[in-house]
Amino acid sequence: MFTNKTFVLTGASGGIGSEITKSLAEQGATLVLIGLNRNELDQLNQSIGGQHHIIEADISTTEGRDTIFQYCQQLNQGIDTLINNAGIGQFSLFQDMDDDHIAAIININLTSTILLSQKLLPILLSRPESHIINIGSILGSIGFPGSSVYCASKFGIRGFTEALRRELADTAVSVSYFAPRATNTAINNESVIAMNRELGTQMDNPEQVAKQFIRFINSSQSHYYLGWPEKLFVRINSVLPSIVDKSILKQLPIIKRYL
Ligand SMILES: NC(=O)c1ccc[n+]([C@@H]2O[C@H](COP(=O)([O-])OP(=O)(O)OC[C@H]3O[C@@H](n4cnc5c(N)ncnc54)[C@H](OP(=O)(O)O)[C@@H]3O)[C@@H](O)[C@H]2O)c1
Numbered sequence: 287m288f289t290n291k292t293f294v295l296t297g298a299s300g301g302i303g304s305e306i307t308k309s310l311a312e313q314g315a316t317l318v319l320i321g322l323n324r325n326e327l328d329q330l331n332q333s334i335g336g337q338h339h340i341i342e343a344d345i346s347t348t349e350g351r352d353t354i355f356q357y358c359q360q361l362n363q364g365i366d367t368l369i370n371n372a373g374i375g376q377f378s379l380f381q382d383m384d385d386d387h388i389a390a391i392i393n394i395n396l397t398s399t400i401l402l403s404q405k406l407l408p409i410l411l412s413r414p415e416s417h418i419i420n421i422g423s424i425l426g427s428i429g430f431p432g433s434s435v436y437c438a439s440k441f442g443i444r445g446f447t448e449a450l451r452r453e454l455a456d457t458a459v460s461v462s463y464f465a466p467r468a469t470n471t472a473i474n475n476e477s478v479i480a481m482n483r484e485l486g487t488q489m490d491n492p493e494q495v496a497k498q499f500i501r502f503i504n505s506s507q508s509h510y511y512l513g514w515p516e517k518l519f520v521r522i523n524s525v526l527p528s529i530v531d532k533s534i535l536k537q538l539p540i541i542k543r544y545l
Contacts, residue, residue, distance in 0.1 A: 288315035292365045294358060294406070295319060296345055296399075297372030299326035301471025302421070305496035306371065308334060313500065316363065320345070320354060320372070345372050346390075346398045355405045367417040367503075368406050370399045370443075375473040376436040379545050388435050395439035400446055407459070415458050419503070420447045422465040424511060427520040428530060431541045451508060464502055466495045467513040481544035485537055488513065 293310055297303040298319035307317055311334035321327050324342040331338050341357050343350035358365050373395045376387070403418055410416040425433050426440030444463055451461035468474065468482055468489045482489055495512065502510040511517045523530045534541075 288313045290314075290316075290363070291367070292316045292318065292361065292363050293367045293369060294354070294365050295369045295371055296402070297321060299323060299330050300371070301473065301492045302466065302469060302495050303371045304330055305492040306369065306499050309496040309500050311335065311338070318358065318361070318365065345402050346394050351398070351402050351405050354402065355409075358406060358409055364413055365406070365409055365416070366413060367419060368403065368410065369419045369421065370403065371421040372399070373421065373439075373473070376434075377432050377475060377478050377545065379432065379542075380434045383435065391435045391439050392442075395436070396442045396446075399443060403450070410459050411457060413458060416460075417503075418447075418450070418459065418461045420444075420461070420463050422447070422463050424465055424467045424513070424516045424520065426463075426465055427511070428516075428523050431534065431538060432545045447509075460508070462502075462507070463509040464499060465509070465511045466490065466498075467511075467516045469495050477544045481541060484540055484544075 288310060293315050295303055295307060295317060298307050298317070299321040303321075307319060307330055310317060317334070317338040318341060319327050319330060319338055320341045320343055322342065322344055324340065327340045327342065331340055339357070339361070341354055343353045345351060345354070374391055376383070376391055399420065410418065420443050422444050423440045425437050426444040429437045447461055447463040454461055468478075468487055470479070470489050470491055474489075479489070490512065498510070498512055511520055519530060
């Protein structure tokens with residue numbers, strides 16, 4: 287149970303964020319729900335009893351991050367956990383992407399996540415025990431065609447998590463990494479869903495991801511990868527990437543048909 291614990295969650299009204307919200311609320315947590323759309327956040331808050339905090343803020347702006355900091359700073363109970371979940375996806379050939387698309391993926395998924403973590407760190411350091419949890423992806427460990435810049439952002443957040451965990455190891459702040467595999471949410475368009483069906487790539491429901499997330503935060507693990515065979519591929523890719531190169535090469539004609 288998380289009674290008396292306060293979780294700050296970005297991307298709260300998204301597919302995975304809203305299910306994590308419901309699961310944490312069921313366990314008695316207090317939530318600070320952050321998103322771009324107040325109506326969606328209000329509806330989510332109502333669905334979990336209406337007692338929680340809402341911040342309409344864009345994490346990719348200084349103003350948005352300042353708003354989040356000021357709100358969290360004045361909370362009497364402080365904050366115990368920051369969950370960096372907000373993110374945007376990509377399913378496009380690298381050569382077709384324009385500057386703004388590339389910059390937005392790196393900005394939201396990586397730079398802004400890092401900047402928000404830094405902004406809230408003094409509050410987290412003032413607590414007897416606190417946590418930063420970064421939502422990564424299986425694609426933060428395996429480069430996949432059509433996701434080049436998304437992979438760059440998620441590989442980056444995995445590296446950031448590992449380094450910050452080691453830097454803060456002598457403080458009360460733990461830093462961990464939670465990596466879902468493909469999940470049925472709005473981040474994946476129809477082409478991704480159809481491609482995954484043809485490739486035989488399983489997609490989780492966000493409810494399953496939230497269940498695993500609760501299991502993860504109740505464990506003392508610093509990183510957590512969802513799904514077989516994905517967990518195995520992550521390991522193989524780290525020691526023998528040429529095997530994964532060959533396997534993805536076989537899939538490439540199918541992938542390119544959907545791109
Ligand atoms: N679904 C998958 O296959 C999958 C797999 C592995 C990892 N993940 C990761 O899981 C996390 C959640 O994704 P999801 O699948 O739940 O996607 P989603 O349904 O699209 O949710 C993403 C959330 O992030 C919010 N967001 C985007 N830009 C933001 C910004 N600048 N400031 C504040 N909030 C912003 C979105 O708000 P709006 O809805 O208002 O735009 C939305 O609530 C992401 O980090 C994603 O990379 C997803």
